């Protein structure tokens with residue numbers, strides 16, 4: 001049993017994919033979960049699934065690029081559950097395009113969600129975590145934040161920024177017992193992997209065989225397990241770390 005029982009966790013972008021699996025796993029382990037997303041129906045659906053399984057969750061509409069939204073969501077979380085222990089900066093978008101075809105609008109929009117979102121989240125959640133004597137912030141980066149890839153100038157740069165933002169925050173917030181770690185998955189079976197596979201002209205099975213020594217792509221639950229561990233008491237001495245979840249892919253094992 002991972003010790004997140006009774007903790008209050010805010011998970012952004014939890015209307016689908018990794019965020020939904022993470023919200024469900026937190027709730028299954030006794031945490032109170034705030035599901036946030038720009039897509040209301042999908043967020044409400046996550047809450048319904050959690051309630052059906054006997055867990056506790058609420059949905060709050062949230063655009064992570066909006067500072068006003070962060071202030072409202074975090075205040076509403078405290079009103080509802082009495083405080084905040086965990087923030088998972090999961091919401092993100094993906095663009096694959098040659099640099100010469102990437103528009104400034106695409107770049108700015110992607111950065112406003114993938115990088116400004118986690119910055120604003122940290123900025124506004126720290127006082128709440130400090131009030132509880134500490135807490136955990138978990139940022140979704142990617143293997144694309146560790147290695148270069150063609151067509152990934154925009155997305156990869158955003159995930160590289162999330163990686164070092166994580167370490168800067170860990171250094172700054174350790175004295176308040178606030179831990180900050182980043183997660184670096186390879187392709188996970190969500191809408192993002194469908195898009196990546198379509199651009200590469202491959203099936204998810206082919207991508208799995210190519211990208212992991214385990215011969216399969218990650219399931220959202222494979223990533224959720226690591227996120228919940230980084231929120232739990234068992235990871236109390238981990239901060240500033242980068243946790244690669246790539247099934248022994250190219251960042252871990254050399255293909256020879």
Ligand SMILES: NC(=O)c1ccc[n+]([C@@H]2O[C@H](COP(=O)([O-])OP(=O)(O)OC[C@H]3O[C@@H](n4cnc5c(N)ncnc54)[C@H](O)[C@@H]3O)[C@@H](O)[C@H]2O)c1
Nearest residue numbers: 013015016017018038063064091092140142187188190192
């Ligand atoms: N799936 C992968 O292959 C993969 C690999 C590495 C890293 N990641 C990262 O993991 C995170 C989750 O990815 P996923 O695959 O579950 O994505 P997904 O597309 O399945 O879900 C992302 C969710 O974020 C929400 N969202 C988008 N913009 C938002 C905004 N401005 N404010 C709030 N919510 C917003 C979407 O509505 C959606 O419900 C992302 O940060 C992604 O970059 C994913």
